[in-house]
Amino acid sequence: xxxxxxxxxxxxxxxxxxxxxxxxxxxxxxxxxxxxxxxxxxxxxxxxxxxxxxxxxxxxxxxxxxxxxxxxxxxxxxxxxxxxxxxxxxxxxxxxxxxxxxxxxxxxxxxxxxxxxxxxxxxxxxxxxxxxxxxxxxxxxxxxxxxxxxxxxxxxxxxxxxxxxxxxxxxxxxxxxxxxxxxxxxxxxxxxxxxxxxxxxxxxxxxxxxxxxxxxxxxxxxxxxxxxxxxxxxxxxxxxxxxxxxxxxxxxxxxxxxxxxxxxxxxxxxxxxxxxxxxxxxxxxxxxxxxxxxxxxxxxxxxxxxxxxxxxxxxxxxxxxxxxx
Numbered sequence: 001x002x003x004x005x006x007x008x009x010x011x012x013x014x015x016x017x018x019x020x021x022x023x024x025x026x027x028x029x030x031x032x033x034x035x036x037x038x039x040x041x042x043x044x045x046x047x048x049x050x051x052x053x054x055x056x057x058x059x060x061x062x063x064x065x066x067x068x069x070x071x072x073x074x075x076x077x078x079x080x081x082x083x084x085x086x087x088x089x090x091x092x093x094x095x096x097x098x099x100x101x102x103x104x105x106x107x108x109x110x111x112x113x114x115x116x117x118x119x120x121x122x123x124x125x126x127x128x129x130x131x132x133x134x135x136x137x138x139x140x141x142x143x144x145x146x147x148x149x150x151x152x153x154x155x156x157x158x159x160x161x162x163x164x165x166x167x168x169x170x171x172x173x174x175x176x177x178x179x180x181x182x183x184x185x186x187x188x189x190x191x192x193x194x195x196x197x198x199x200x201x202x203x204x205x206x207x208x209x210x211x212x213x214x215x216x217x218x219x220x221x222x223x224x225x226x227x228x229x230x231x232x233x234x235x236x237x238x239x240x241x242x243x244x245x246x247x248x249x250x251x252x253x254x255x256x257x258x259x260x261x262x263x264x265x266x267x268x269x270x271x272x273x274x275x276x277x278x279x280x281x282x283x284x285x286x287x288x289x290x291x292x293x294x295x296x297x298x299x300x301x302x303x304x305x306x307x308x309x310x311x312x313x314x315x316x317x318x319x320x321x322x323x324x325x
Contacts (some may be wrong), residue, residue: 002213009036009161010194011056016065018051018217025051027217033196038188040208041198042301044313048217049198053166056196057087072144072162080160081274083111086155090166093151096140100150101133104157112159115250123152128191129183145176149183156193163187165197169204181207181309202301213305228304236299237278238290239266247290255282262294262312267303 009032011039019025026048033039043049054060055067057076070084085221094103108118126132129149139147148168155163168184169177170249181204187193199205206225213221213228221228241247244264251257251266257279260267270276276296284294 008035009033010070011196012066012068014066014178016052016055016062018048018060018063019056025217029217029219030214031219031222033194033212035194036188036192037209038184038195038197038207040205040211042200042202042205042211042305043198043213043214044200044305046216047214048199049200049214050166051217052214053164053198056164057085058082079221083158084161086152086158086160086163088148088151088163088165090167090168090170092147094139094147094154097138099136099138100126100142101135103150104154106156106203107179108157113158117281121157121159122153125156128156128187129153143176144172145179148172148176148180152183152187152204156187156191161194163193163195165195167199168197169199169201177204197226203277205301211274211301213301213308215305215309221304225301229299229301232299232304232307234269234271234299234303235273236297236303237268237270237276237279237283238297239268239294240264241266242292243290247287250287251283255288257283260306260312 011033013029013031016026016029017024029048029052041049041052051060053060055074056069058074058081062075069081072081072084074081084250095106098106104122104126105118108114108121113121122135123132126135129152131146131149131153134142134146134150139150142150152163152165169180172180184195188195197204197208205211208225210224211222211228212219223231239247241264244261244266248259248261248266251259251268268279270279273296280294280296284291302313
């Protein structure tokens with residue numbers, strides 16, 4: 001019998017630890033994704049998103065902890081779970097020398113679909129994803145956005161309960177990203193699909209119904225994007241300066257103002273709009289000649305990350321990139 005939590009949460013992860021040799025990628029990770037929602041797994045490169053994605057898609061085996069998908073144990077019912085998942089990987093998984101129709105038919109065959117049933121499914125999902133007029137074209141002739149649509153249609157052919165997507169708009173231009181997101185929202189609304197995607201893009205995460213913020217293999221925040229931003233309860237003063245590190249030191253020494261610096265940007269937290277305006281007046285009066293721009297801003301998801309993880313998002317991505325080199 002499926003418990004009430006399994007009904008509410010299409011995916012539940014509890015105490016998951018995953019190691020690559022001596023390197024711990026996931027550190028007792030616990031999280032859940034709600035049924036029928038567009039949920040995001042947000043974190044910088046190297047945060048553990050890809051490792052969790054491999055586990056959820058059954059490409060990697062559990063080491064420690066438990067995962068249930070649609071009420072099924074990942075340890076005990078991997079084959080049944082695969083039937084419930086549609087997966088869109090970050091790297092293209094289409095044969096570019098075949099037509100759209102041939103790609104879809106081959107995918108259907110992998111799931112045991114044949115004949116009229118398969119053709120009806122191809123018609124349904126190619127229309128839903130807006131590629132029905134491209135079925136006879138080879139994939140290599142399609143734009144990146146259309147190829148992504150074909151990949152989604154391919155993932156939905158067997159009518160899965162859950163659509164898992166790894167960095168779905170990576171490499172797509174902003175217009176194509178917008179169109180793809182409109183399609184995802186239609187899938188959620190019209191097809192009652194639970195959609196879970198991993199991303200490192202803040203603007204993409206902002207469109208999710210709910211988010212799990214992950215850093216160094218651990219959860220550092222959960223909730224809707226607006227809930228997490230509002231929970232900070234702060235107003236930001238943002239300063240741009242050519243010598244940002246030097247100015248930040250002066251703010252600390254002369255005005256006792258603690259700040260964080262990223263590139264040429266200084267970030268100060270304050271409790272209200274009025275106190276922020278007072279800070280701007282004070283800083284401008286004393287250091288106006290060193291400032292390129294200064295102003296108040298509402299916190300963003302990146303600020304949530306800084307507050308919860310304790311370090312800058314860009315710094316973490318740079319650290320991860322340097323480590324790989």
